[in-house]
Amino acid sequence: MGRKTSKSSMAILGMLSIEPMSAYAIGKVMQQSTAAFWAESDGQLYPALKQLEKEGLVRSKKIAYSTRRKKLYTLSTKGKDTLKKWLAEESQKNSIRNEFLLKLFFGANVQRDIIVSHIKKFQDNVTQQLELLKVQEEVIRTKDSEHAPYWLYSIQYGIQIAKAKLQWCRQVLENSPKEVKK
Amino acid sequence: MGRKTSKSSMAILGMLSIEPMSAYAIGKVMQQSTAAFWAESDGQLYPALKQLEKEGLVRSKKIAYSTRRKKLYTLSTKGKDTLKKWLAEESQKNSIRNEFLLKLFFGANVQRDIIVSHIKKFQDNVTQQLELLKVQEEVIRTKDSEHAPYWLYSIQYGIQIAKAKLQWCRQVLENSPKEVKK
DNA sequence: TCGCACATGTAACGCGTTACATGATTAC
DNA sequence: GTAATCATGTAACGCGTTACATGTGCGA
Numbered sequence: 001m002g003r004k005t006s007k008s009s010m011a012i013l014g015m016l017s018i019e020p021m022s023a024y025a026i027g028k029v030m031q032q033s034t035a036a037f038w039a040e041s042d043g044q045l046y047p048a049l050k051q052l053e054k055e056g057l058v059r060s061k062k063i064a065y066s067t068r069r070k071k072l073y074t075l076s077t078k079g080k081d082t083l084k085k086w087l088a089e090e091s092q093k094n095s096i097r098n099e100f101l102l103k104l105f106f107g108a109n110v111q112r113d114i115i116v117s118h119i120k121k122f123q124d125n126v127t128q129q130l131e132l133l134k135v136q137e138e139v140i141r142t143k144d145s146e147h148a149p150y151w152l153y154s155i156q157y158g159i160q161i162a163k164a165k166l167q168w169c170r171q172v173l174e175n176s177p178k179e180v181k182k
Numbered sequence: 183m184g185r186k187t188s189k190s191s192m193a194i195l196g197m198l199s200i201e202p203m204s205a206y207a208i209g210k211v212m213q214q215s216t217a218a219f220w221a222e223s224d225g226q227l228y229p230a231l232k233q234l235e236k237e238g239l240v241r242s243k244k245i246a247y248s249t250r251r252k253k254l255y256t257l258s259t260k261g262k263d264t265l266k267k268w269l270a271e272e273s274q275k276n277s278i279r280n281e282f283l284l285k286l287f288f289g290a291n292v293q294r295d296i297i298v299s300h301i302k303k304f305q306d307n308v309t310q311q312l313e314l315l316k317v318q319e320e321v322i323r324t325k326d327s328e329h330a331p332y333w334l335y336s337i338q339y340g341i342q343i344a345k346a347k348l349q350w351c352r353q354v355l356e357n358s359p360k361e362v363k364k
Numbered sequence: 365t366c367g368c369a370c371a372t373g374t375a376a377c378g379c380g381t382t383a384c385a386t387g388a389t390t391a392c
Numbered sequence: 393g394t395a396a397t398c399a400t401g402t403a404a405c406g407c408g409t410t411a412c413a414t415g416t417g418c419g420a
Contacts, residue, residue: 006379007281014288024399034287037280041381046401069388070399080291087292090303091281095408098219099189099273101339105216106196107332109262110269115332121272150289150297157283157350164346168339188407206371223409228373250416252371277380370416382405389398 008048009057011038013083016058016075018147023049023071033136033151036129036158049073057082116176123169130162190230191239193220195265198240198257200329205231205253215318215333218311218340231255239264298358305351312344 011034015026023045030039040048052058057079063070075083100122107115137155140148193216197208205227212221222230234240239261245252257265282304289297319337322330 011284017291037278037283084292087285088296091285094280096219097276099276101219101336103269103273105332105336108329109199110266114270147290150286153354154283154287160346160350164342168342172335
């Protein structure tokens with residue numbers, strides 16, 4: 001027990017609520033859609049699906065598409081109910097560990113340039129992320145799924161946050177002298 | 183090995199770079215300052231400090247302050263060097279798992295009210311967080327430490343992000359019909 | 365005197381990542 | 393032919409949380 005309500009399992013059930021998929025496909029879809037806030041590794045995905053099938057939350061069908069073996073998983077009624085129940089529960093807050101902020105917090109121990117370059121690097125990363133999110137947003141806008149509005153919300157969340165990060169970068173870099181030489 | 187460069191250890195060394203502290207105090211200070219982006223549990227803190235002492239990165243002194251036993255840890259030169267080296271390294275991105283966003287993403291599976299109430303709850307939490315951060319910001323402003331500017335940056339980061347979250351909440355709740363009864 | 369904050373530690377457990385292992389198919 | 397992608401799975405390891413265990417000192 002415990003497994004039944006584990007978040008990894010719920011994420012998998014959620015993916016299958018979109019459409020039947022193979023384990024591999026679930027991983028791929030996650031990478032392309034929820035990567036910014038959720039991801040599962042192979043070592044998690046395959047055993048979890050097996051377990052979920054044992055518990056009757058998903059069903060699998062072996063499919064030989066062009067001789068390549070493939071297991072297509074489908075959400076069972078019980079699985080859908082479990083997912084719904086979990087979705088209705090309040091989210092417990094996630095313990096976040098942000099290495100970048102930790103380094104920033106202890107910045108007084110090193111030369112300012114070092115921290116400034118970290119921030120610039122961070123700025124670059126976020127800028128890239130934001131571009132990606134904007135593309136994803138446009139893609140979702142073309143989709144006519146019941147899921148689409150919720151997907152949009154989560155993307156817009158990411159965009160909003162990314163913009164705030166960039167604003168913060170600008171503020172901090174502004175009030176920081178550029179390249180002080182001694 | 184591996185432990186020497188573990189992030190938990192670096193967080194502890196960082197705390198000791200502020201001033202010598204007991205394990206218990208490190209935990210307390212983290213709760214009051216870095217809680218938003220970093221925390222360590224007891225089961226991590228005490229063994230890690232022991233290990234760090236074995237490696238010569240910290241030194242301890244037993245102090246009997248009013249008969250109550252207490253171990254005061256101090257950063258060694260080697261420890262400070264290790265910290266500095268780590269601070270100069272680029273941060274690897276943290277794998278974030280955000281349960282709230284995951285539920286939002288799969289929101290189409292349940293009634294809209296459920297998701298709306300999740301968002302409202304989230305909004306309340308962030309509002310509280312923001313208030314706390316503002317208080318912390320004022321406290322830091324009164325401090326005259328070399329650390330203060332960096333502490334301010336990290337707080338301001340939190341504030342910026344919190345505001346963005348609230349903005350997003352408002353946007354999403356606005357375009358959502360209030361309490362549709364069928 | 366009772367409960368809370370101070371104070372230190374250990375053990376078990378669960379979760380998640382990484383690396384390993386295998387093999388087919390497709391595009392170049 | 394060879395590299396990339398599709399596809400599934402296992403095993404070992406490390407990290408982190410939770411619960412357990414113990415005890416002091418202070419304020420109401």
